[in-house]
Amino acid sequence: MNQITQTAPTKEEAITVALEKLGVSRDDVSIKVVEAGKKGFLGFGTKPAVVEVTVLKKEQDVKAAREQEVVEEVAELEKTVVNDSVMDEEPTIKQTNEQAVEETKSYINVIAKEMNIDDLVINEKREGKFIHLHLNSEKAAMLIGKRGQTLNALENLSQLVANKYSNSFIIIKLDVGNYRERRQESLEQLAERMADKAIRTGSKVEFEPMSSFERKIIHNALSVRVDIETYSVGTDPNRYLVIEPIK
Missing domain, CATH: 3.30.300.20 (K homology (KH) domain)
Structure with a gap:
């Protein structure tokens, strides 16, 4: 048995029972919470937790x-x-x-x-x-x-x-750990490289999907350039930024 769906009053109880049935430790599985469960109030609205536990093979x-x-x-x-x-x-x-x-x-x-x-x-x-x-x-x-x-x-x-x-x-x-500052610096450097690439190739450059906060960093970093334009395409969470050379 490599996978099991387990129901219990709480998520942790469901995980514990599933691990016992599979005979493995928590480090050897992936856990998907199907239903987080709800305690309810005075016995009303209570919902059990449901988890799907899968045994993993590779590191x-x-x-x-x-x-x-x-x-x-x-x-x-x-x-x-x-x-x-x-x-x-x-x-x-x-x-x-x-x-x-x-x-x-x-x-x-x-x-x-x-x-x-x-x-x-x-x-x-x-x-x-x-x-x-x-x-x-x-x-x-x-x-x-x-x-x-x-x-x-x-x-x-x-x-x-x-x-x-x-x-x-x-x-x-x-x-x-100052992640925000390091991420901003990284994005600003990436923005300049991608803008230069757009000018060099004469074609638009598309980024991977990013949060609105990170797209704004790139927009701001390139706002002073007059040889390219930036705009966002798609809907969150798959909305991404595009750099296009001005011809």
Whole structure:
């Protein structure tokens, strides 16, 4: 048996039972959360968790599966927060921004534990309505994800949570190991190379799909050039940027 779909009251219970049935450890499988489960209230609305556990054979498969598993977990958490934000009643009295930041940091820690990150340290810096939260962990790569996908999702989550509890609008900015700064520099250098390529070949150059934040970095980096134009094509999450020479 190489794959099993398991149902249990919670996700972790379902994973544990599935691993026992397969006779393998967590490091040897990929886990897809089919249904995250819901505790309900006073016995109403309870939903069991459903997971699909697949035994992996190759080391590269294990690494790829781990990255995808983290992305899926964060995406599931993001959907949960969005739904809760819509369904929950607004607090009668808004908390202070200070309390809102603490709620946000607490929630990030909950997510980190869901990702099996137990050494997370959050450093805080405030600049007016901007709240910069710097995350530090030995598992920094998991917090960043492929092309910053996990970090972007965590930032969206943090924004939702913070403004649910704040008494005025605040903007949450997350970073891990100065990833944002390094990524911006990398994108600006890539933008110049691709713009030069477009001029050299006389043809438009297309980038891989990127977040709106990263597309904006490239747009800004090339905004002073008069020999090319940039524009975005498609719909998120597959929206991508194009550089086209002006003839």
